[in-house]
Amino acid sequence: MNQPLRILIADDELVARKRLARLLAAFPDTTVCGEAADGEAVLEAVRAGGVDLVLLDIHMPGLSGMDALALLPEDGPHVVLVTAHADHAVDAFEHGAVDYVLKPVEASRLQKALERVRNRLVVKVPESGKGSAVEQLARPLTRLPIPTRQGIVLVDPGTISHATLEDELVTVFTSQGDYLTDFTLQELVDRLPTEGFYRVHRRALLNLAHVTRLEPLETGGYLARTTRGHTVEVSRQSARELRRMLGLRRGTEEEPPA
Structure with a gap:
C-alpha cells in the first residue's frame, strides 16, 4: 500500500470543505490532515509540517489563494487550485500550481489531479544500462x-x-x-x-x-x-x-x- 497522500483542504466555505472531504474519503491512500478557512491558516498548517498537498481555494478572506501560494516555501507541499471560475485556469499554472479543479468539484476530475500530484512526489531516475529517460518514458x-x-x-x-x-x-x-x-x-x-x-x-x-x-x-x-x-x-x-x-x-x- 502506498503512503497516504496527506491533504490540507483550504476553503472559506464550510460546505465546500465538507464536499471535498467527502470526495477524498472515497479515494484510497488519501487522508485529510487538516482544514483551513483562510490564507493565514494555510501558511500556519504548512509550517507545522505533515502536508503533501493543499487543495487551495482562490477567493478567501485576507490572503487569497494566489497570495498564499506565492508565500509557500519552495520545499513545501504541492498545490491544486480549486476555483469556480474557468478564467483562473491559466493563472493557476503561472503561479506554480500542479493543477486546477473547477467547482463544483467532480470526483473524476479530482482523481486526475491527485494522480498528477503523486507522479510529482516520486521522481524516477533511470538506472545505468537501462536506457535514457526518453526511452523509458516512450516504451x-x-x-x-x-x-x-x-x-x-x-x-x-x-x-x-x-x-x-x-x-x-x-x-x-x-x-x-x-x-x-x-x-x-x-x-x-x-x-x-x-x-x-x-x-x-x-x-x-x-x-x-x-x-x-x-x-x-x-x-x-x-x-x-x-x-x-x-x-x-x-x-x-x-x-x-x-x-x-x-x-x-x-x-x-x-x-x-x-
Missing part, C-alpha cells in the same frame, strides 16, 4: 493522435519535447518534426501522460526528458534548452516547482562548479 505509451491541417499525425508522446502557444495556435515540437495543431494546451495536458510533462508557462508545455539545461533569468524563471536546441520560457512560479521537484535550492544552479 509503455500509446500513440497520441494530433489533428493538423494536413491530417491526423500519430505521435509517440515520448518524442514530444514541448508545445507552445503563439497567436492562438499551438505547435507541438517532436524529435521527428513540428506540428501545428488545433489542440489547445489544456487539451494536450489532458491527453499526455501525467509523468514528465509540465505546464511551465501559460503559453508552454514542457517534457523534462528533453531538457538539457535550465538557464536562470532575472525574472526568477528559467530558459529551458531542449535536445533540439529550442528554448522554452519557464515562469517564476513554475521554476520554483521545478527546483523543488529536482531537489534544488534557489541559487544552486547559479553557483560555479568547484
Whole structure:
C-alpha cells in the first residue's frame, strides 16, 4: 500500500470543505490532515509540517489563494487550485500550481489531479544500462493522435519535447518534426501522460526528458534548452516547482562548479 497522500483542504466555505472531504474519503491512500478557512491558516498548517498537498481555494478572506501560494516555501507541499471560475485556469499554472479543479468539484476530475500530484512526489531516475529517460518514458505509451491541417499525425508522446502557444495556435515540437495543431494546451495536458510533462508557462508545455539545461533569468524563471536546441520560457512560479521537484535550492544552479 502506498503512503497516504496527506491533504490540507483550504476553503472559506464550510460546505465546500465538507464536499471535498467527502470526495477524498472515497479515494484510497488519501487522508485529510487538516482544514483551513483562510490564507493565514494555510501558511500556519504548512509550517507545522505533515502536508503533501493543499487543495487551495482562490477567493478567501485576507490572503487569497494566489497570495498564499506565492508565500509557500519552495520545499513545501504541492498545490491544486480549486476555483469556480474557468478564467483562473491559466493563472493557476503561472503561479506554480500542479493543477486546477473547477467547482463544483467532480470526483473524476479530482482523481486526475491527485494522480498528477503523486507522479510529482516520486521522481524516477533511470538506472545505468537501462536506457535514457526518453526511452523509458516512450516504451509503455500509446500513440497520441494530433489533428493538423494536413491530417491526423500519430505521435509517440515520448518524442514530444514541448508545445507552445503563439497567436492562438499551438505547435507541438517532436524529435521527428513540428506540428501545428488545433489542440489547445489544456487539451494536450489532458491527453499526455501525467509523468514528465509540465505546464511551465501559460503559453508552454514542457517534457523534462528533453531538457538539457535550465538557464536562470532575472525574472526568477528559467530558459529551458531542449535536445533540439529550442528554448522554452519557464515562469517564476513554475521554476520554483521545478527546483523543488529536482531537489534544488534557489541559487544552486547559479553557483560555479568547484
